[in-house]
Amino acid sequence: MKIVAIVQARMGSERLPGKTLKRVSGKPMLEHIIQRVMSSNNIHTIVIATTNNKKDQPIINLSKRLSISYYAGSEDDVLNRFIGAVESVSTDAEINSAQVIVVRICGDNPLIDIRYLDEMINSHMLKCAEYTYNDSPIPVGTSGEVVNYMILKRVNGIARGGRYREHVTTYILDHLNEFRVNRTTPPAYLKDKTFRLTVDTEEDLKLIRRIYKNLYSKGDIVETARAITLLEENPSLLKINIHIPQRDWRL
Secondary structure, eight states: OEEEEEEEOOSOOSSSTTGGGOEETTEEHHHHHHHHHHTOSSOOEEEEEEESSGGGHHHHHHHHHTTOEEEEEOSSOHHHHHHHHHHHTSOHHHHHTTOEEEEEEETTOTTOOHHHHHHHHHHHHHTTOSEEEEOSOOOBTSOOEEEEHHHHHHHHHHOOSHHHHHSTTHHHHHTGGGSOEEEEOOOTTTTTOOOBOSOSSHHHHHHHHHHHHHHOOTTOOOOHHHHHHHHHHOGGGGGGTTTOOOOOTTO
């Protein structure tokens, strides 16, 4: 199996423009995310899926500097952008043999839990699933999704409407009975935690910067479990963004 991580990132954001390249502990947030993904035991290839909009050129520049593959596609049709991103780093033989697995990662989640993500990938392969996700309460921004490329290709051919084109897996989530679905159980340090560890607003960014200031050492990865412990031991930090509502991207 070839496992491709697609990190979707763009500069446009309603609440925090340019958020994916905001600096955290001296580096762009996206660079931290890339380094986290590189620490995975399962992922073979990383592709930054950005857009062909001129304002996203800085993301392409960062990808080039880090020698990470990138794909610039439609700003609104993210599903098709994912298809193009996978195909840009895969041979015809890999694609036609249905041996490509896609890991979806958002470019605003600098504390995505790679340990849990690796468990999801292992479970996906063990159970011969077509789509694997977490449906338990865990901190926002700590999980990804795992889906077979051929499923994305099938959905790309039948999904209509902006809701399904803009959000890659929404069609699957609305039609779970049509796919081999695998729900994973998160580790205890994540389960039933309601923290916001994604970056949508200035308050979110402030919290992430505080966490990294406390835990980050140059060249290291901030373990998600350590971040959770920090927040539990310092509940005043949670007040920074506890009032920020989480928008349901599936709607």
